[in-house]
Amino acid sequence: MGISAGRIKDIGPSPQSFDIERATKDNENYRSVTWSGRYLQLTLMSIPVGGAIGLEAHPETDQFLRLETGKGRAQMGMAKGKLTFDCEVSDGWCVLVPAGTWHDVTNIGSVPMQIYTIYAPAHHKPDNVQASAAMAKADKHDEPAAWSVQPGHSPDKGV
Secondary structure (H helix, E strand, O other): OOOOOOOEEOOOOOOOOOHHHHHHHOOOOOOEEEEOEEEEEEEEEOOOOOOOOOOEEEOOOOEEEEEEEEEEEEEEEEOOOOEEEEEEEEEOOOOEOOOOOEEEEEEOOOOOOEEEEEOOOOOOOOEEEEOHHHHHHHHOOOOOOOOOOOEOOOOOOOO
């Protein structure tokens, strides 16, 4: 298993297994990429009280988010300024984001919101760890691996 220094290490498109509930609750980083396959990717997220994932849209990526702890407000819509979906979510809830949908999840609770999220296809650099939302926003090298299958792109065969 790819566990190092208490953190799940992304070992790329190799078999992997770990306690996802424990790993999600233990994660203190804004985003930790924990597994990158050819077709999907798993990340762990910790959103501080009053913080948010950040309004974004992924044109060709579907996304699944699951809250392990905390309370949030999920908002989605087809336009950045028109978020017609608005729902409170908490422990055990999931948020399903279709490709191209603007979305944000804001922590409206009194404890950090611990989330795991699955992207299909992969959306981030394998094994990337971003301690804060500001670090994630500033990261200019957060791209999926060349071996991942992306829309309109043939993956490298090197893995």
